Amino acid sequence: MSDRFNITVDGKPVAAKPGETVLRACQREGIHIPTLCDDTRLDPMGACRACLVEVDGQRRLQPACAWKAAPNQNVKTHASSPRVQKHQDLLVSLYMADHKLDESGLPIETANSNQLRSWAQETRPVSLEAVEAPRAARAGDKNPYIQYNPELCILCARCTRYCDEIEAVNAITLTNRGSETTIGTAGMKGLLETTCELCGGCIDTCPTGALVEKKAIEILPHQLERKVRTTCNYCGVGCQMDLNVAKVNGQEKVVRVTSPPPGETVNDGNLCVKGRFAYDFIHHKDRITEPMIRKADGNLHAVSWPEALKFAAEGMNRVKQRHGPGALGFISSARCTGEENFLMGKVSRAAFKTGNVHSCAAT
C-alpha cells in the first residue's frame, strides 16, 4: 500500500497506484468520466476522445484512459472544467451528426443499448448538419448471430481490438480510409467465411449498438422484465451470464444472453458461441412437458404426476424385491445441479440401499 500516492481530481484527493491511468483511479473512487472506446480488458487506445480531461501543465486536453497518474497531479473533469464541458458538448454534437437519430433527435436505442444516447442526455449537444458517411456494411453476410449497422458505428475499434487482443482470431478489422472507414473482414466476406468463432464478444463490447445480436433484435433493453445472473450450462469453465427475460405473447421467455461487466466474474465478461447464442433449446418445441408411463399398448402416455411417481416407485421396488438392491443402477448427470446429484446419491443409497450410483462424471 505504501506505493500509493494521491492525485487531485476536481479539487479532491484521489488515491492512485504507480502505472495506473487517471481513468482507472477515478473509476475506483466513483468519479464519472464519460468513455466510449474504453474496455478494462483492452489496451487503452484513446480513440473516442470522450474522456479528455484538463491536466495541469498540459496545453491540450488529455485522454484520461491513456494518461498515467503521477504524484500531486492536478486533474479537472467536466465537473469543474468549463473547457472540458465545451469539448464534450461539441464532441457529442459531431458524433450525432454522423449517427442515426430517433424522432426526439437522440441517438437511437438498440437491442444492445447505446451509450451515446445516454451521454447526449448528460450534455448539451448542438444540432449540426448531418453527415452521410459512406461506411459500408458487409452485404450478404449470412452469419446467424451478429449484425453490423454502419450508421451507428463510431469507429472506436473496441470490437476489432477485442477480436485481436482477447479472442485472438482477428476476424474483423478497421478497413478503408477516411470517412469510408468501416469494420471489415478480409475481402469483406461474411463472418462464416472468416476465422470468426462467433463468440459475440464484439457485440458485448460495442458501446453504441452498431453491433447487435440478430435474434430478438426488436426487444429493446427497457422492454426487458429482468436480467437473471446464472452459471452457463455448457462446459466446465463456469462462465457467469445474464439471462434476459422478456414477455413474448404474454409468456416470460429468455430472449437473449448477455455478459456480466468485465472484472466481476470468473469469465471477465467473456462468453463463447455456445454460452452467448445457443439458448434456443430453453424454450424449444420438443421439450417434454408431461410425465409419461408406458402402458399395455407399448406406447408412452401422459399421466398426472402422482400416477407417474407411483408407477415409477412401484416398478423400482418390484425389481429390488425380486433381484435385490444390487440389480438397480442410478445414473446421475453432470448437467444437473449439485443439489440434484446429492439427491440422486441419497435416493440410491437411502431409499434403495445400493451404492450403484454414478454420474456421467467419469467422462
Added chain:
Amino acid sequence: MKSFGAGVMSNSIPEIRDLDFMFVIGSNTTEAHPIIAMEMKVARQRGARLVVADPRKIWLTEYADTHMQLKPGSDVWLINAMMKAIADEGLVDKDFIAKHTEGWPELKANLQKFNLQEAEKMTGVPAAAIKAVALEYARTRKAAIYYTLGITEHAHGTDNIFSLANLVMMTGHLGVPFGGLNSLRGQNNVQGATDAGATPLYYTGFQPADDPANRAKFEKAWNTDLPAGVGLNLNAIMKGVEEGHVKALYVMGEDILISEPNTNHLEHGVKELEFLIHQDIFMNETTKYAHVVFPGANFAEKDGVFTNTDRRVQRVRKAVNPPGNARPDWEILADFARAAGYAMPHYKNAGEVYAEIASLAPRYAGISHERLDRTPMGIQWPCTSTEHEGTVYMHKDGPVKGKGTFIVTNYRPPVELPDSEYPFNLATGRVLYHYNAGTQTRRDTGTMDKVGECFIEVHEEDAARLGVKDGDMVKIVSRRGGIKAKVWQSGRVQKGNVWMPLHFVEAAINKLTVDVGDPLAGTAEYKVCAVNLIPIKPGKPAQAEAELQAVRHPQH
C-alpha cells in the same frame, strides 16, 4: 487422486493470464473450454510460452510456440522422457521432494528406461523438442500443466495422470500460485456431481463409502440403514445391463445410448431391462425404452449450484418457468423417494438441500446459497467455515493427503491397435459449435450453420489411397459396428489416424468405440480404436465392394 490427494484443478482460471509457461496436453482447449483458451491466448500475447502436446493439429497449436504431435496413446512415454531429461540435467526440486513426497528413488530408477532417442521413436516427437520443453518447464517458476479427456479417456488414463503428477512434483510446481496440475473438467457440473456424492466410491464431499464411520454418520443424518462398501461405477453398471444382472435403471439427464461406449451391445441390454426411468428435457434414444418418463427442467428454470473446473461453487438461478408440467429435477427426486417409501424431507427450496450438503461435508461447510448470492466470483472449495474465504490454489502447505506419492508408470499399448483389417486409428472429440450429444446445440440454427453434419478427418495421403476427396461419404467400421460420415482432409490428423466429433446421433460414434475401462477409474477408451474406411459411391455398389476389398488389404 492417489498422487497428491485431489483430482481437480489445483489452481485457478484467473491465474492463467499471468503465467509464463503453459503445457497443454490432451486438451482441445479452444473448442472444449473456449474461455480458458481465451485466457491462454491473452497470456501468450503477453509473452508467455505455450506448448501443446496433442496427436492432432488442434486450433490452439496455431498459437503455440511448440506443438508436440505425439502418436496417440504414447503420453506415458513422452512424460517419462521429459522427467528423465529434467533429472539428467539436475533440475529436480530437491527441497520439495524431500519435504513433501515419497517414492522418488523408485521413480528415478524407473526413468532410466525412458531415454530421449527411444522416446522419439515411440512418440514421434523429436528428442530435441522433448528435452527443450522439459527443461523450460523445469526452469520456469510460473509454469502450469493443463489436461483433459485426451489424457483420461484411455484404458491407461490413470497412468497418464500419475505421470503428469510425477512431473509436477519433481519440479515443485505444486502448492504455489501460477502453477499446479490442472484437470479441465468437461461439463458444467462434472466436478459438482462427484463432489455431491453421485459416485459409488464416496459419500458427499469425497468421504469414502467403504469407511464404516462415514456410513454411520450418513445413516444417522438420513435416519435409515445404508449399504456397506462401494457400489458399481458407471462402466460396471453398463456392463451389468449388457450382461443382464443390472435389471432396472433410473437415468437422469443422459442419453446412455449415445454417450456410452460400444452402444450396439448396450442397446440390446437396455431393451431387456425390467424397468427404466428416464428423466430429461428432451426425448432421445434412451427414452425409446423407458417405462416412465419424467419431464425435468433446464438450467434456466431452476435454482441450485454448479461447481466448475477450478472448484468454484456458483449459483444457478431460475429465470423462467419450466414448460407445461415439467418440474425442477430436485423436486422430482425428492417426491420419487417419498413415493418409494423413504421419508425424504420436504425441502422448501434448493437452498435447503444445499444446507444439508454443507452440514454433511466439511469441505463445503462454509458455503450456502445466501453467501453465494453475495459473492459474484463464487466460492472455491475447500471452504470449511463461514469465515473461510475459499481456496484459490490447493496444496499450499504440502499435498492435502500429507505426502505426495511418486507412482512409477510404464508404457502399456492401447487396448486395440490398427491391423491389416482395421488399419486406421480413430480418436473422438468435440467441436466448438456443439456440446456432447447435441441435444441442445443441434436445436440452434446458428451452431448448425457452422457445423451441420458429422465428418471424419482423414490425412491427405490416406484419402488419396482410398480415392476419396472432401465431402465424399465413407463407411467407418470397427469390430463393434459401422457408421457413415463425410470425409474432410483437415490437415490436422497424422497419417494412419482419423478423427470424428461425437455430437451426431445419426453417426453415433460410440457404436465403434471400445468399452474397456481404465482399471482404476472405469473411464472408457474413447480416444483409441481401430477402424477401416470404406468409400461409398452413390449408385455403384459393385465398385464400392471392390474398393472395400482393396482397402481391407492396404499396402503400408
